[in-house]
Amino acid sequence: MKLLISFLFATLALASILRPQKILDIERHAVHDCLESANETVGILNFVDSSEHYEKGAKHYSGYLDVKSKNRLFFWLQLSKINPAKDPIILVLNGGPGASSMYGMIIQWGSMVFPWRIDKLTVNPNALNAAANVVFVDNPIGVGFSQPAPSGSLHKQLLDCTKDLVEFLLALRVTDFRGVQLVKNELHVMGSSFAGHYLADLGAFVSATPGLNDALQLKSLIMGNPALEDIRGLDATYSLVCDPTVALSLSLLLTDDQCKVWKDNIPKCAAAIAACRKAPASAACAEGTIEGVCGQADPWVYWKLTCRDPYDISEPRVWDAPRRENIPAAKKFLDLYTKEIGAEGAWAMFQPKVRTALRDSGEAYKDSSIRIQDMLTTKGNNIKLFAYAGDYDLMCPYLGLKRTLRDIQWDGQKELATKLDRSEADYDKLLTVAGTPLGNYAEAGPLRYARIFGSGHMGNEKRGGDVRAMIYQWIGIKSHL
Template sequence: MKGVACTWMLLSMCLLGHLIIYGEANEAEVLGDFLKSRLSKKPSPTVHSWAWLNEKTGNYPNYIQPQDGSMEADKIGALPSQPNVVDFNHYSGYVTVDSKAGRALFYYFAESPNNSSTNPLVLWLNGGPGCSSLIGAMTELGPFRVNNDGETLFRNNFAWNNVANVIFLESPAGVGFSYSNTSSDYQHTGDKSTARDAYTFLINWLERFPQYKTRDFYITGESYAGHYVPQLAYTIFLNNKKANQTLINLKGIAVGNGWIDDHTGYWGQFDYLWTHALNSDETNKGIHTYCHYFNDKDPKECGDFVIKAYNEPGDIDGYNIYAPLCQQDSSSIKNSYDSVNNFDPCSTYYMSSYLNRAEVQTALHAKVSTWDLCSHSIDSWIDSPATILPIIKNLMTSGLQIWLYSGDVDSVVPITSTRYAIQKLKLPVKAAWRPWSTNDEVGGYVEEYEGLTLVTVRDAGHLVPSYQPARALTMISSFLQGALPPA
């Protein structure tokens, strides 16, 4: 066992290096560092994951505070340098999830321009762990994108609030504008506390916005939200069951390029790298000869080939293996894209510049003066199952609509990892693999299983709506309608 632990520590250390070399975003560094520490300390994936289910994780007290007047106070008059015509209401502010600790979560909420009174309610969560969901709001599926000047906004015509009322939640405390007045909170953060606080947020947010209490509700997210989304859904399910009433009208979940299972996650990476001409035959053969999950024939040989596997692709963006890199010191950051149809590799820098302007923070009702893409204040992550598949399996029995979608040019959490994870569930096929389309082009592929649907988005990276906004909108519209994407 000593040699086994050593091998997978090496693997996770290599993953960290792989992510830092490939990507320009702090998200990658956070995910890699997290997996490095977690896999070196917790070699058994089975006991921990089932312990999560066996514990009564949903039985939290309904921590509800009076919310009178808060909705009106949170309404945004106008964001600095927003487009001239904004035809929807948007809000932002804080919901206290623990008054004793002074812990409060920040949200941004964009209502639909049309049919806001009937469109469903959607919660969006970015991953990390510890990265801001304003990434989703400002570079992916939100109503605005930031121009390359870092000061002005332009409209995202393919924003998801066209078909839903969307909440972007910065979670847990310490991420983005969310905070705690008790610094020790940042040293005791993990999957369970994140699910608990997100649930407390939702219960109180619905008191603040009572018109949404009975609305159809969906949870969406990407990357490490492969943990966040199912865990929060399971928490809602247990609390509804305990209360014997529908406290939150949860209808479904959708996870994009989600890290949901360590075993299939890593092996999906290796196979993706080789099949996309990013690894040599020799390296791929070495991985499959010497590396076997928790049963390595030769730990040293395995570790050597893992290092090669992550070094061979070179300096590319693992989140989209065909995308350009952001060159901050070159003219690329000065190029004007100003269109959601043209992916800008430097967009996170524009967003960071915008959100750190004092007038923007005032308009957003933010109480934290420095905004970061990912948290530097969460020093440790105290619990995380090595697989979320048992939770997903439980949710399937509850009748929830469950979609796993995947951009097909992401090598960090690739489509192969997602497909291998689904294979472990051994689900019967309900509707065979087929293409789906947007604007008379193939948008991706879909396969429906009993209780779960797999959707790929063609030519999209890890942040699907950033790379393919039109296809992402078609995909999520179909999900909310309870239908497969159009053939």
């Protein structure tokens, strides 16, 4: 039977999946008392494959954990293939705001994925759970399968999103997953794009709350192509495309007149964002207001002229067609197995209402580098930060990230700025397992910045194995390197 299951996983297209029991071995049990009650259930998914990588049959758990706020974050836990009781935990968030982390699991980092342009589940050779316990969480409430409390509403403040995550993590620590308890495993939180805001806020909150990190054991934040500060990002994207002095200049993609229109509109957009920051939750922050002012400063306007993909400028883009991700295949799979994985509601990759709530409050336009500064300057802070960006991504460009980190005021600012101001030829080098260049990096104290060569918005899209090795090296995992 196991061979049959393996064969079906490896060969059947999603369209041919008719009976869940032939694909997933589902068991159910009550979750142990987390913070209040023990009424929820968690689904256990045993993905079994005949390859050596999967012969141990790692366990998958999904569902909701009870927390005091009654807000329900949906999660999917993939236990480590090596030693779940001792291996580190990596919590993975997606951005948006409003994007489901089930996308991160089923398209990017999970043990079974829908590769781009392929609509069947395939063994992922670069799965994060090769030597770590990986938790994908739909955050904030309203995203994916996550739901607010019965009498609650969507969050308008990043702090409320952070408090939900903290409650979830505390519940995760005291849950027994069929004899495996993640009580003392060190924790690393990883996120991309808008999730940079979530991570920055989480780091500042945890470092500022006495005793909290004794329970969480949060060791580091890992930001991939993070959105942190929009104004610097606007200037950086323009520079990478239209400034001939920048090494990654793409000036041939746009005419001089197009670049001039773009440059002339950036100050107007920056002023609109600054006005929102001065008066959050006012008319200045209304999503339509800022979007209207920033329209001619938005990179999307110019990518349509270049016929390139703004998330990966090495790739062409057909503008009226979806990108290469298999979001429809992911939705079909999650809709088919919603009940079996302990989820409720209808899954969607993106929830516009969540984005609007955080934008209208001004939270989405915050300068989250200030929260990183708060974390770095908090006495006794022991949380490290690794922020990296692919140089093919022009939605959250590496140059904007470098400038943002350079300007953060903390004890190591001068040392980091000195390293960042060098010619990139003189940067320290990140190497792949094979010893070839992966990227440039600079670090001071607990903060590391890196530019990844030949990578787009999600580092695993083209360099999955290399990026996983880089993350494992940062965490200190020596297996599978």
